[in-house]
Amino acid sequence: MTLARLAALLAALTLPGTGQAEPPSLTVLDYSSLRGWDADDHAAALRVFLNTCPDLSAPDWQALCTVAEQQTNARTFFELFFTPVLVEDGNPALFTGYFEPELNGSLTPTPRYRHPLYRMPPEARQQPWLSRRDIETSGVLQGRGLEIAWVDDPVELFFLQIQGSGRIRLPDGKVLRVGYGGKNGQEYSSIGQELVRRGTYSAHQVSAQVIKNWVRRNPEEGAELLRHNASYVFFRVVDTVAPEDGPVGAMNRSVTAGRSVAVDPSYTPLGAPVWVEKDGTLPMNRLMVAQDTGSAIKGAQRADIFVGTGDKAGRLAGRLKDPGRMVVLLPIQRAYAMLPGDSL
Template identity: 70%
Template sequence: MIGRAAAAFLFVLTAATAVHAEEVTHTVLDFQDLKGWEEDDHEKALDTFLLTCPDLDDPDWRALCALAQQKPDAKDFFQLFFRPVLIEDGKKALFTGYFEPELNGSLSPGGRYRYPLYRKPPEAQGAVPWLSRREIEAGVAMQGRGLEIVWVDDLVEKFFLQIQGSGRVTLPDGRKIRVGYGGANGHEYRSVGAELVRRGIYQAHQVSAQVIKNWVRRNPAAGQELLWHNPSYVFFRRIDSVPAHMGPLGAMNRSVTAGRTIAVDPAYVPLGAPVWIEKEGAGPIRRLMIAQDTGSAIKGAQRADIFIGTGDEAGRKAGRLRDPGRMVVLLPIQRAYATATEPNL
């Protein structure tokens, strides 16, 4: 996935100070140290774990997946075969949210359906960087080549779909198609929210996805220029293999689950691992989730993006989520103690 996964903080002004590398520590905890552990629905966590654990290659994880497929008592399974490990890199924990957008579109252009979602052209495969967003949208490089998947009716919703990396498009006859991340043009992401702050239009704390959308719609010409400020451009692929009732594909090429999937930094958290979430702030969350996704903006040992769901309401909830807390990774017992900075023997 791209930097949707990216969530609200992609649109705000980021600090310009350099971040110094910190020592990474691994501390083995007890399950009784996890706030709210007893009250969680461990069966739902186990069901989500089972969606991706068959794809794990490591022998430790394969053995645990085989046990999980026998459908043991979920709480006992996690407590018997895992140990909670607090992984810290000196940075404060940050939880954001992401979602699957729903747009309106048509398989043919015309009327309000004027903004195409493109497949990645062959000449862009090895070119880094390739054409910028402005050059793609204002130029002729993509025209007349049959690279369009669908035409949508809203330029700014298309822009935010590219940030999220996947979504659904409702056709005029009510049918829905799903699109997923199909590559990018190789340009670095530049925050349009930060640009609005730089211009003095908003203060950093005022900027959100909805604020940006409203400003672009009120100022069509200037709004187009604002979106072109971000040279990064995402291409898509049509995904017909995922049933409508399931979530979009994550980094493990499996459907993600609302309220149980998180995007993490795989440099610290193994993809497929269970992760205990203690999100503070508004609407505290105490829940076992599964690390099944990534995002270019999700960096750090205590950084997670929570998949909220599909549609506008999920988008509103995701946009408001920006909270501190703590995340604790559940690792196979031997691995947990082997990686501990100071083994708790």
């Protein structure tokens, strides 16, 4: 589907939270209006772009990929062949962070390791399937050989499902990598927002670590809180990625810390370069690539920045909840085809 057709399609969609059908606002910008553009490491962004560029099937993208492989000046490449387009849907921009968690686990169940990660059962492909509550309380997955591994912490397992991929450190020191293998088709619900709704915390207090601590202090209520999110994620073993590379994203390629971003593909095409202007305590002006998606990533100006692997990355990701602006870089012809008055 071309982006011009995509714009027409979006005009017929009901945007989240508005209750009304309206087209996105599309504004073509100049590179001089991108804050910090001159100071970025465009060569680093180009390397990440090339990682998924071969998977883009449209002829104009394929032509750009061929040119990109021959570039010696990355900034010139982007400025010559792409046009910055600001896509807005009426909702404010929000940048969060995600990471690749590392859990302790085992390939066999033990008294310590007793919380399983499951492969997707065949019947779950008929969606929507059972809710998280139904899956956990009915035992429908048990004893069927669907277990990939067992971990020692159900709270970390829940957040592994939120992240969609991670590493399981086994007792012998080896590491098993797992990635997204499907879900039950139920709607994602934020348990952080639920805690705010209940009055347990105010919005500015909520973070992943705050949620984890509350669930552990309140094990029975905590289990019920986690089940408020009806969405349930299944996993698969990932054995095609080098240990030093990032986890596999929605494009089935490794994502890169600080350069890969998860977006809503209804507004931002996967594989496209995106210019991120993130405000907050850790401001960032950087060219990234839209290489991933997420259940909670909905909207034209909603993005999740991949920040790395492990606990340190997890703490950083948990602190990111910032405003700003995201600008999509599109092939020039596509960008101008989207302008009002042009034929879609």
